[in-house]
Amino acid sequence: MKKLAVFILLSALLAAWPTCAKAGWLIEQGPLHASAHGQLSCQDCHQNVADSQRHPDLIRLNQIPDQTARAQMCAQCHDDAQTIAQSGRHGGREITSPAQAANCLACHRPHHQPPAAARPKAFNPARPMIGQCGACHRQRAKLPGPAAADAKCAACHLQDASRPAASRQNLQAMCLSCHDRHQGQTIDAVRVDVADLARSPHADLSCLDCHRLAAQYPHDGQKAVDCRQCHQPHRESQIHDAHAGVSCQACHLAAAIPTRQGGQVLWRLQRPEIGPTKAHQLRAQSDQDSCRRCHAPGNQVGAAATVLPAKSALCIPCHAATLTVGDWPSGLALAALIAGLLLRISLWLAAPAKAAPLHALGKRPTAPLGRRWWAGLKALALDGLLQRRLWRAAKGRWLIHGLIFFPLLGRMIWGLAALAASRWLADWPLTWRLLDKNDPLTAFVFDLGGALLVCGVLLAVGRRLRARGPRLPGLPRPDYPALILLGLAIVSGFWLEGARMAMTGAQQPLAFVGAALAAGMAGWDDLPRLYGWFWQAHAIIWCAFVAYLPFGRMLHMIITPAVLAVNAAANAGHDQ
Structure with a gap:
């Protein structure tokens, strides 16, 4: 029983060691050395490789492993186990079919199979197995190398965890045995120019770092490399948006040709039957030339015909934008905004005081600082954000104000959260959902916010046009220029969303306004050309609203919450 327990423990520990897939070409040196076959030569089992004039056998690369042939190979030494299996039981399990008896690899891993007998006196189950090599072996600084007869096999197939650089070289040698352009083998395989590979940004990586399934077979049907295994998508400050539906190679692979499949922009390579494909000529930098692969007149991927700038800091009230100002409308609007605010402040400072401050009346601060902070935050939440005073004075005005104010506030919080997450939480999966316009949650929230804004603007204009009685005291008049520009x-933002969805083929019904507009624009040949002009028009309209804001009456939506919070904090700190 003790031997059985040790054997089970050894099996479990070896199973937990890092190994390759069952149908794979890589072997970990440590588990192989400790296995039952660790002292055998590779050619004891793989005679067909030793007898073959060409290895690897290119014809067998994409065939499913022949389990029957493997069982016959095992039976050369384990004929008794094969006889027992054919009798109906093996390893304490019932064998129900001849195919099950012949499939040794369903349970056993030849290169990592633990020995059937262990040394119970020397082996301590309480200690990790990786530190118990001395139970059977003399202590060594490293594992012994392969026998001379196995040196060629080890050069490609053996992976040494203690020597990662050597393992990378072995792996590259194995891959290039078929994929090197100079090998001259007549097989339709992607050929690699070794000189190009050495100059690429990934020259120091192992082939499996990117092509993670390349050491498995069948070998055909390998998926395109997903660069996001290691790299994070670009932020808004680097390109127009996160380009969530665009593959990295479409921009960064020198010889790539962007292609559209549904709502995605993928890539392909033009290559001769056997010649090199330039598949590793990557561009580490972003430039206008790579953008114009897609953003050019007559493109076939549904992109705008012009390269558009990234959304500036002035776009943050509605979008996940940047903290930069890189286009002329934003620059002019920002200058007008700053000038208008400075003018407002100078007028406030020059205006005569309506009442003496509390400290001039002999009042002194008595409340602690924490209480004053709490009073200010409470006023900011209740009176500034939730508009408690406006609710008490006029519930209809509160509703109209809320339909404009709350969507802008919500979308601004969303955009700031996405911007911050892209900088400091790039590995968080939700980050890129916040930036992806086609994500169901993002699409629905943004369309809902925009629809509520339009309703608020229309109600504000309609209410004032129908008004008959005098205004309530203390409430400002409607600011028609600001309402018109905001509307x-x-x-125009909704129109752009519909045009983008129609161009790219994106299907997102939760973007209910954009999807409806996209259905009406489907088939418009001029959309890529018109999109750039309307994008600029949308940006100019918004920048005009921002520039006008400090000169109009809608500024109170921004100023009032801050004023109420400051007054509440000041009053809480004085005796009444």
Whole structure:
């Protein structure tokens, strides 16, 4: 029983060691050395390789492993186990069919199979197995190398965890035995120019770092490399948006040709039957030339015909944008905004005081600082954000104000959260959902916010046009220029969303406004050309709204919450 327990423990520990897939070409040196076959020569089992004039056998690369042939190979030494299996039981399990008896690899891994007998006196189950090599072996600084007869096999197939550089070289040698352009083998395989590979940004990586299934067979049907295994997508400050539906190679692979499949932009390579494909000529930098692969007149991927700038910091109230100002409309609008705010501040400072401050009346601060902070935050939440005073004065005005204010606030919080997450939480999966316009949650929230904004603008204009009685005291008059500019910005934004979805073929019904507009624009040949002009028009309209804001009455939506919070904090700190 003790031997059986040790054997089970050895099996479990070896199973937990890092190994390759069952149908694979790589072997870990440590588990192989400790296995039952660790002292055998490779050619004891793989005679067909030793007898073959060409290895690897290119014809067998994409065939499913022949389990029957493997069982016959095992039976050369384990004929008793094969006889027992054919009798109906093996390894304590019932054998129900001849195919099950012949499939040794269903349970056994020849290169990592633990020995059937262990030394119970020397082996300590309480200690990790990786530190118990001395139970059977003399202590060594490293594992012994392969026998001379196995040197060629080890050069490609053996992976040494203690020597990662050597393992990378072995792996590259194995891959290039078929894929090197100079090998001259007549097989339709992607050929690698070794000189190009040495100059690429990934020259120091193992082939499996990118092509993670390349050491398995069948070998055909390998998926395109997903660069996001190691790299994070670009932020808004680097390109127009996150390009969530665009493959990295479409921009960064020198010889790639972008292609559209549904709502995705993928890539392909033009290559001769056997010649090199330039598949590793990657561009580490971003430039306008790579952008113009897609953003050019007559493109076939549904992209705008012009390269558009990234959304500036002025776009943050509605979008996940950047903290930069790189286009002329944003620059002019920012200058007008700053000038207007400075003018407002100077007028406030020059205005005569309506009442003496509390400290001039002999009042002194008595409340602790924490209480004053709490009073200010409470006023900011209740009176500034939730508009408690407006609710008490006029519930209809509160509703109209809320339909404009709350969507802008919500979309701004969303955009700032996405911007911050892309900088400091790039590995968080939700980060790129916040930036992806076609994500169901993002699409629905943004369309809902825009629809509520349009409703608020229309109600504000309609209510004032129907008003008959005098205004309530203390409430500002409607700011028609600001309402018109805001409404045009939202409507043009919806048009752009519909055009983008129609161009790219994106299917997102939760973007209910954009999807409806996209259905009406389907088939418009001029969309890629018109999209750039309307994008600029949308940006100019919004920048005009921002530039006008400090000169209009809608500025109170920004100023009032701050003023109420400051007054509440000041009053809480004085005796009444």
